[in-house]
Amino acid sequence: QQQVKQSPQSLIVQKGGIPIINCAYENTAFDYFPWYQQFPGKGPALLIAIRPDVSEKKEGRFTISFNKSAKQFSLHIMDSQPGDSATYFCARNSGNTPLVFGKGTRLSVIA
Amino acid sequence: NAGVMQNPRHLVRRRGQEARLRCSPMKGHSHVYWYRQLPEEGLKFMVYLQKENIIDESGMPKERFSAEFPKEGPSILRIQQVVRGDSAAYFCASSPTGVGAINEQFFGPGTRLTVL
Numbered sequence: 001q002q003q004v005k006q007s008p009q010s011l012i013v014q015k016g017g018i019p020i021i022n023c024a025y026e027n028t029a030f031d032y033f034p035w036y037q038q039f040p041g042k043g044p045a046l047l048i049a050i051r052p053d054v055s056e057k058k059e060g061r062f063t064i065s066f067n068k069s070a071k072q073f074s075l076h077i078m079d080s081q082p083g084d085s086a087t088y089f090c091a092r093n094s095g096n097t098p099l100v101f102g103k104g105t106r107l108s109v110i111a
Numbered sequence: 112n113a114g115v116m117q118n119p120r121h122l123v124r125r126r127g128q129e130a131r132l133r134c135s136p137m138k139g140h141s142h143v144y145w146y147r148q149l150p151e152e153g154l155k156f157m158v159y160l161q162k163e164n165i166i167d168e169s170g171m172p173k174e175r176f177s178a179e180f181p182k183e184g185p186s187i188l189r190i191q192q193v194v195r196g197d198s199a200a201y202f203c204a205s206s207p208t209g210v211g212a213i214n215e216q217f218f219g220p221g222t223r224l225t226v227l
Contacts, residue, residue, distance in 0.1 A: 043115075043218035043219050043221050044202070044218045046218075089153060093214050094214075097159075097167070098144060098167060098170070099214070101153045101154045104153050
Protein backbone atom coordinates (compact mmCIF):
# COMPACT_ATOMS: atom_id res chain seq x y z
CA GLN A 1 0.00 0.00 0.00
CA GLN A 2 1.12 3.54 -0.70
CA GLN A 3 2.22 5.32 2.45
CA VAL A 4 1.39 8.67 3.95
CA LYS A 5 4.17 10.10 6.10
CA GLN A 6 2.93 12.36 8.87
CA SER A 7 4.92 14.68 11.12
CA PRO A 8 5.46 15.64 13.84
CA GLN A 9 4.53 12.71 16.04
CA SER A 10 3.54 15.07 18.85
CA LEU A 11 3.12 18.78 19.23
CA ILE A 12 2.61 21.14 22.15
CA VAL A 13 1.44 24.71 21.57
CA GLN A 14 0.19 27.54 23.72
CA LYS A 15 -3.45 28.55 23.52
CA GLY A 16 -3.87 30.89 20.56
CA GLY A 17 -0.92 29.40 18.70
CA ILE A 18 -1.09 27.88 15.21
CA PRO A 19 -0.07 24.22 15.19
CA ILE A 20 0.90 22.87 11.78
CA ILE A 21 0.81 19.18 10.93
CA ASN A 22 2.39 17.94 7.72
CA CYS A 23 1.79 14.92 5.51
CA ALA A 24 3.63 13.67 2.45
CA TYR A 25 2.44 11.06 -0.04
CA GLU A 26 4.14 9.00 -2.68
CA ASN A 27 2.29 9.56 -5.93
CA THR A 28 -0.39 11.79 -7.38
CA ALA A 29 -2.97 9.19 -8.34
CA PHE A 30 -5.24 10.10 -5.47
CA ASP A 31 -8.34 12.18 -5.43
CA TYR A 32 -9.09 12.92 -1.83
CA PHE A 33 -7.08 13.90 1.25
CA PRO A 34 -9.09 13.99 4.48
CA TRP A 35 -8.03 14.87 8.00
CA TYR A 36 -9.53 13.12 10.99
CA GLN A 37 -9.62 14.20 14.63
CA GLN A 38 -9.70 11.60 17.37
CA PHE A 39 -10.29 12.18 21.07
CA PRO A 40 -9.23 9.50 23.58
CA GLY A 41 -11.66 6.61 23.67
CA LYS A 42 -13.58 7.83 20.62
CA GLY A 43 -13.68 7.02 16.95
CA PRO A 44 -12.00 9.27 14.38
CA ALA A 45 -14.21 12.10 13.15
CA LEU A 46 -13.86 13.67 9.73
CA LEU A 47 -12.58 17.21 10.24
CA ILE A 48 -11.85 18.64 6.80
CA ALA A 49 -10.83 17.30 3.40
CA ILE A 50 -9.29 18.57 0.19
CA ARG A 51 -8.99 17.49 -3.42
CA PRO A 52 -5.73 18.15 -5.28
CA ASP A 53 -7.34 20.54 -7.77
CA VAL A 54 -7.35 23.25 -5.08
CA SER A 55 -4.41 24.60 -3.11
CA GLU A 56 -6.21 25.59 0.09
CA LYS A 57 -9.44 24.95 1.91
CA LYS A 58 -10.73 26.63 5.08
CA GLU A 59 -13.43 25.51 7.46
CA GLY A 60 -13.69 27.66 10.55
CA ARG A 61 -10.32 27.65 12.32
CA PHE A 62 -9.02 24.70 10.28
CA THR A 63 -7.14 25.15 7.01
CA ILE A 64 -5.65 22.57 4.66
CA SER A 65 -2.85 23.67 2.35
CA PHE A 66 -1.99 21.44 -0.60
CA ASN A 67 1.28 21.51 -2.53
CA LYS A 68 0.90 19.15 -5.46
CA SER A 69 4.42 19.59 -6.83
CA ALA A 70 5.95 18.75 -3.45
CA LYS A 71 3.37 16.00 -2.83
CA GLN A 72 2.58 17.46 0.56
CA PHE A 73 -0.45 18.72 2.41
CA SER A 74 -0.74 20.27 5.83
CA LEU A 75 -3.29 21.14 8.47
CA HIS A 76 -3.19 24.51 10.24
CA ILE A 77 -5.32 25.24 13.31
CA MET A 78 -5.82 28.96 13.84
CA ASP A 79 -6.27 30.35 17.36
CA SER A 80 -5.87 26.89 18.88
CA GLN A 81 -7.81 26.08 22.04
CA PRO A 82 -7.34 23.45 24.78
CA GLY A 83 -10.42 21.70 23.36
CA ASP A 84 -8.43 21.07 20.16
CA SER A 85 -6.13 18.72 22.09
CA ALA A 86 -6.54 15.43 20.27
CA THR A 87 -4.77 13.13 17.84
CA TYR A 88 -4.95 14.20 14.21
CA PHE A 89 -4.63 11.81 11.29
CA CYS A 90 -4.14 12.65 7.65
CA ALA A 91 -5.22 10.14 5.02
CA ARG A 92 -5.46 9.64 1.30
CA ASN A 93 -7.62 7.62 -1.03
CA SER A 94 -9.07 7.44 -4.49
CA GLY A 95 -12.67 6.49 -5.15
CA ASN A 96 -14.13 3.70 -3.11
CA THR A 97 -10.79 2.38 -1.99
CA PRO A 98 -9.50 1.98 1.53
CA LEU A 99 -8.19 5.03 3.30
CA VAL A 100 -4.48 4.92 4.11
CA PHE A 101 -3.71 6.83 7.26
CA GLY A 102 -0.66 8.60 8.57
CA LYS A 103 0.54 7.51 12.00
CA GLY A 104 -1.05 10.47 13.74
CA THR A 105 0.02 13.61 15.56
CA ARG A 106 -0.84 14.03 19.20
CA LEU A 107 -1.60 17.72 19.77
CA SER A 108 -1.67 19.32 23.20
CA VAL A 109 -2.84 22.91 23.51
CA ILE A 110 -1.93 24.35 26.88
CA ALA A 111 -3.63 27.33 28.45
CA ASN B 112 -29.88 10.28 11.28
CA ALA B 113 -27.94 7.86 13.46
CA GLY B 114 -24.24 7.52 12.85
CA VAL B 115 -22.25 4.33 12.51
CA MET B 116 -23.08 2.00 15.37
CA GLN B 117 -20.73 -0.57 16.81
CA ASN B 118 -21.27 -3.08 19.55
CA PRO B 119 -20.15 -4.10 21.97
CA ARG B 120 -18.12 -1.07 22.95
CA HIS B 121 -15.88 -3.17 25.17
CA LEU B 122 -15.24 -6.88 24.87
CA VAL B 123 -13.09 -9.08 27.10
CA ARG B 124 -12.13 -12.54 25.95
CA ARG B 125 -9.77 -15.21 27.22
CA ARG B 126 -7.14 -16.65 24.92
CA GLY B 127 -8.65 -19.21 22.58
CA GLN B 128 -12.18 -17.79 22.66
CA GLU B 129 -14.00 -16.18 19.76
CA ALA B 130 -14.73 -12.48 19.41
CA ARG B 131 -17.60 -11.12 17.32
CA LEU B 132 -17.72 -7.42 16.59
CA ARG B 133 -20.77 -5.83 14.97
CA CYS B 134 -21.13 -2.74 12.85
CA SER B 135 -24.28 -1.09 11.53
CA PRO B 136 -23.45 1.49 8.85
CA MET B 137 -25.13 4.85 8.50
CA LYS B 138 -28.51 4.77 6.79
CA GLY B 139 -28.06 4.69 3.05
CA HIS B 140 -24.42 3.54 3.21
CA SER B 141 -23.59 0.23 1.60
CA HIS B 142 -19.81 0.33 1.89
CA VAL B 143 -18.25 -0.84 5.15
CA TYR B 144 -14.60 -0.80 6.21
CA TRP B 145 -12.90 -2.30 9.24
CA TYR B 146 -9.74 -0.86 10.78
CA ARG B 147 -7.58 -1.89 13.71
CA GLN B 148 -5.83 0.57 15.99
CA LEU B 149 -3.13 -0.52 18.39
CA PRO B 150 -2.28 1.71 21.36
CA GLU B 151 -0.33 4.82 20.33
CA GLU B 152 -0.54 3.83 16.67
CA GLY B 153 -2.48 4.80 13.58
CA LEU B 154 -5.36 3.04 11.91
CA LYS B 155 -4.61 -0.03 9.83
CA PHE B 156 -7.04 -1.06 7.12
CA MET B 157 -8.29 -4.62 7.43
CA VAL B 158 -11.18 -5.25 5.06
CA TYR B 159 -13.64 -3.48 2.78
CA LEU B 160 -17.10 -4.94 2.14
CA GLN B 161 -20.25 -4.15 0.25
CA LYS B 162 -23.51 -5.94 0.82
CA GLU B 163 -22.81 -9.69 0.56
CA ASN B 164 -19.38 -9.12 -1.01
CA ILE B 165 -15.83 -8.77 0.23
CA ILE B 166 -14.18 -6.20 -2.04
CA ASP B 167 -10.71 -5.95 -0.51
CA GLU B 168 -9.33 -8.01 2.35
CA SER B 169 -5.68 -7.22 1.78
CA GLY B 170 -5.22 -5.99 5.35
CA MET B 171 -6.83 -8.95 7.03
CA PRO B 172 -4.61 -11.57 8.71
CA LYS B 173 -4.84 -14.80 6.74
CA GLU B 174 -5.84 -16.94 9.69
CA ARG B 175 -8.46 -16.61 12.43
CA PHE B 176 -10.01 -13.39 11.05
CA SER B 177 -13.09 -13.21 8.86
CA ALA B 178 -15.66 -10.59 7.95
CA GLU B 179 -19.11 -10.52 6.42
CA PHE B 180 -21.76 -8.01 5.50
CA PRO B 181 -25.00 -9.91 4.88
CA LYS B 182 -27.97 -8.66 2.91
CA GLU B 183 -29.80 -8.08 6.15
CA GLY B 184 -28.22 -7.09 9.42
CA PRO B 185 -24.92 -5.64 10.53
CA SER B 186 -21.43 -6.32 9.31
CA ILE B 187 -19.56 -8.80 11.52
CA LEU B 188 -15.83 -9.03 12.16
CA ARG B 189 -15.05 -12.40 13.64
CA ILE B 190 -11.81 -13.35 15.36
CA GLN B 191 -11.41 -17.00 16.22
CA GLN B 192 -9.06 -18.36 18.89
CA VAL B 193 -8.04 -14.91 20.07
CA VAL B 194 -4.51 -14.25 21.27
CA ARG B 195 -3.16 -11.41 23.41
CA GLY B 196 -1.83 -9.66 20.31
CA ASP B 197 -5.40 -9.20 19.07
CA SER B 198 -6.05 -6.72 21.89
CA ALA B 199 -6.78 -3.43 20.13
CA ALA B 200 -9.52 -1.01 19.21
CA TYR B 201 -11.45 -2.09 16.13
CA PHE B 202 -13.21 0.62 14.17
CA CYS B 203 -15.82 0.32 11.51
CA ALA B 204 -16.47 3.04 8.94
CA SER B 205 -19.11 3.40 6.25
CA SER B 206 -19.46 5.45 3.11
CA PRO B 207 -22.44 6.16 0.86
CA THR B 208 -23.19 4.26 -2.30
CA GLY B 209 -22.47 5.76 -5.66
CA VAL B 210 -19.53 6.46 -7.86
CA GLY B 211 -17.11 9.32 -7.78
CA ALA B 212 -13.69 10.17 -6.46
CA ILE B 213 -14.73 11.25 -3.01
CA ASN B 214 -14.76 8.47 -0.47
CA GLU B 215 -16.03 10.16 2.64
CA GLN B 216 -15.87 7.61 5.42
CA PHE B 217 -17.66 7.99 8.73
CA PHE B 218 -16.39 6.08 11.72
CA GLY B 219 -18.15 4.36 14.57
CA PRO B 220 -17.07 4.64 18.22
CA GLY B 221 -15.08 1.42 18.07
CA THR B 222 -14.95 -1.84 19.98
CA ARG B 223 -12.12 -2.19 22.45
CA LEU B 224 -11.09 -5.82 22.61
CA THR B 225 -9.04 -7.05 25.53
CA VAL B 226 -7.67 -10.58 25.48
CA LEU B 227 -6.68 -11.95 28.87
